[in-house]
Amino acid sequence: MARVLASSLALVALSACSGPPLPPPLPTPAEPPPPKETAARPAGPPKLSLLQVDEPSAVALAAGPVAPFAGRFEPVPLPPQMPTIVSVDARNERDVWMVAADGHVLRWDGARVVDRGTPQCFTDSCCGTLVDCAKQPAMCAKQAVENCQPFGPSCALPVTWSSIRFEADDVIVRAIVETGGMRASVVESRLGKKGRWACEQGADDYVYPGSAGRGDGAHAAEISVDGASLRLEGSAVLVNAYGGNLLLLDGRRVPLPNDLGYGPDAQIAARAPDDLWIWVSGDRAWRGNGLSWTPLALGLAAVNDIWFDAKEAAWILGAEVEGKEQLVRWDAEKGGGQRFETPGATSRKGDGKDFWIFGEKALYRWDGAALRRAAPPLLIQHAWRSPSGELWLVGSDPTAKTTQGDEEIRMGAVFRVPGGQKP
Numbered sequence: 317m318a319r320v321l322a323s324s325l326a327l328v329a330l331s332a333c334s335g336p337p338l339p340p341p342l343p344t345p346a347e348p349p350p351p352k353e354t355a356a357r358p359a360g361p362p363k364l365s366l367l368q369v370d371e372p373s374a375v376a377l378a379a380g381p382v383a384p385f386a387g388r389f390e391p392v393p394l395p396p397q398m399p400t401i402v403s404v405d406a407r408n409e410r411d412v413w414m415v416a417a418d419g420h421v422l423r424w425d426g427a428r429v430v431d432r433g434t435p436q437c438f439t440d441s442c443c444g445t446l447v448d449c450a451k452q453p454a455m456c457a458k459q460a461v462e463n464c465q466p467f468g469p470s471c472a473l474p475v476t477w478s479s480i481r482f483e484a485d486d487v488i489v490r491a492i493v494e495t496g497g498m499r500a501s502v503v504e505s506r507l508g509k510k511g512r513w514a515c516e517q518g519a520d521d522y523v524y525p526g527s528a529g530r531g532d533g534a535h536a537a538e539i540s541v542d543g544a545s546l547r548l549e550g551s552a553v554l555v556n557a558y559g560g561n562l563l564l565l566d567g568r569r570v571p572l573p574n575d576l577g578y579g580p581d582a583q584i585a586a587r588a589p590d591d592l593w594i595w596v597s598g599d600r601a602w603r604g605n606g607l608s609w610t611p612l613a614l615g616l617a618a619v620n621d622i623w624f625d626a627k628e629a630a631w632i633l634g635a636e637v638e639g640k641e642q643l644v645r646w647d648a649e650k651g652g653g654q655r656f657e658t659p660g661a662t663s664r665k666g667d668g669k670d671f672w673i674f675g676e677k678a679l680y681r682w683d684g685a686a687l688r689r690a691a692p693p694l695l696i697q698h699a700w701r702s703p704s705g706e707l708w709l710v711g712s713d714p715t716a717k718t719t720q721g722d723e724e725i726r727m728g729a730v731f732r733v734p735g736g737q738k739p
Contacts, residue, residue: 375614377644380654385681385690389709392424392730395431397718401710401728404700405480412700413480414710415489416728418720421477421507429730435489435505435513438472441465444493444501446517447472466495475503475515490518541586548584548594565589565606573602573609585622593630595619601632603648614644615655625668629653633664633673643673643680643687656680656687665701672707674699679709694729705735 394401399417406412410426419434438447438456441464449456455472464471477489487507494500502518538547547564561582563570566589576582576596585593594609595601601619602609612619616634623631632644641661646653660678664671673680676697679690697711712726719725 375646375651375653377614377646377653377655380643380645380656380687382656382658382680383686383688385679385688387681387690387733389693389731389733391693392429392708392732394422394429394728394730395420398422398728399718399720399725400697400712401730403477403479403698404708404710404730405482406700406702406708407482409702409704409706412708413487414730415477415480417725419477421480421487421489421513432487432507433511433513435475435477435515437475437491437503437505437515439475439493439495439501439503441468441471441473442495444473444495444503446503446515475505477505489513537584539584539586542588544589546584546586546589546592548582563592563594565592570604570606571608573604573611575600576602583622585624587624587628593622595622597621601634614646616642616644620662621664623664623668623671629668631668631671633658633661641675641678658687663699665699665707670705672699672701674709676711693731695726702735707733707735709733 398420401414401422402417403415404412406424410424412424413432414422414424414429416422419436421432421435422429423432424430438449438461439445440447440455447455449472452472454460455470460471461474464473466473473493473495475491475493477491479490481488481490488504491503492500493503504516504518505513506516508514537549538545540546544566545564549562549564561572561576563572563584570592573594576594582594582596587593590605592604592606593601593612594604597620598618601612601616601622603612604610612632614632614634615636616632617637617639619632619634621631621633625631627647628649629645629647632646633641634644635641641658643656643658643661644653645656658673658678658680660675661673661680662675664673666672666682669684671682673682674692674696676695677692679692679696681688681690692709694709695711695714696709699710700708702708709731711729713729714726716727717724718727
């Protein structure tokens with residue numbers, strides 16, 4: 317206390333000896349006014365880092381309406397006793413090709429469906445390698461074929477065709493032969509100029525299954541986005557068709573989600589080199605920026621397809637935890653969107669502006685403004701959509717059956733929905 321008092325007296329004495337008093341101190345500046353509130357900016361693509369691994373919070377989406385579809389379905393007559401049609405592809409609306417479950421290849425020429433024969437090819441029971449029956453008749457004998465089993469005695473397995481592709485003027489049917497060996501084998505049959513089918517081993521074994529879920533034996537899914545090449549392919553070390561996946565962005569290897577799994581049907585979509593979307597059909601989906609990934613929190617336990625529309629919204633076709641199929645339209649930049657109930661729909665034809673989604677007993681169309689539910693007149697196996705919007709649906713008749721040997725099978729059915737119809 318004495319020390320404080322002495323200090324005060326010293327200050328008074330100093331003030332008395334230093335002339336007139338000093339001016340009072342300037343007032344403390346006022347606090348600046350708080351900034352005015354501004355509208356929230358769109359979230360934009362997720363700013364991910366290598367450390368971000370937490371589950372994102374769930375996105376709330378409004379329920380979207382589903383209206384009835386009033387368009388017409390036109391039946392396409394097939395040759396008699398034709399079984400289920402399993403695949404369809406086309407060069408145009410007057411050159412449509414189909415494959416039946418028994419191997420028949422059919423062609424629509426704009427007026428009628430013509431039977432173009434049944435390619436017959438055989439592979440050995442160990443490795444899916446083509447067998448020349450003319451040189452090895454014992455392997456192709458009826459008894460040997462009927463009793464042939466993978467890894468069994470020396471015998472030939474008949475090839476079951478599952479898809480169609482085109483090369484210039486050639487029509488090629490394709491099969492992926494699984495024998496239980498170290499890899500699957502691709503077998504093809506090409507329609508020659510004389511109308512005969514010739515068997516040939518596919519150019520590549522089915523080593524790289526990452527083919528955007530197409531199941532056609534292609535090496536990889538490759539897309540271009542903003543000038544960058546994005547390539548998704550399977551790893552080179554596989555057992556059967558199961559292995560990891562590899563993602564390359566302009567040749568640079570991009571790390572993948574740790575939980576992506578090892579299935580052969582990983583798929584990729586992108587809106588920009590730093591806005592990547594990846595999923596495995598029937599499993600989860602992730603969104604990333606080329607460095608790391610975060611799971612999509614849209615209430616979907618499984619995803620079957622992802623695509624985008626011109627307004628930058630993402631469409632996600634999948635199913636919730638209970639297994640009910642849903643279609644989600646999510647505006648990833650603004651947040652929010654719509655959720656449509658689409659029971660049975662698992663596949664898509666078309667783009668974000670005008671598309672169809674379908675399953676065996678389900679069919680829906682988005683016409684750019686509304687989602688509409690149709691009642692398909694057949695059990696759908698596959699579909700093709702022309703650039704003009706015409707839709708071809710192939711499969712089987714839900715009521716008509718026939719016998720094939722000792723087995724009862726469904727009759728094939730084909731319908732088309734002309735393009736340009738009002739919904």
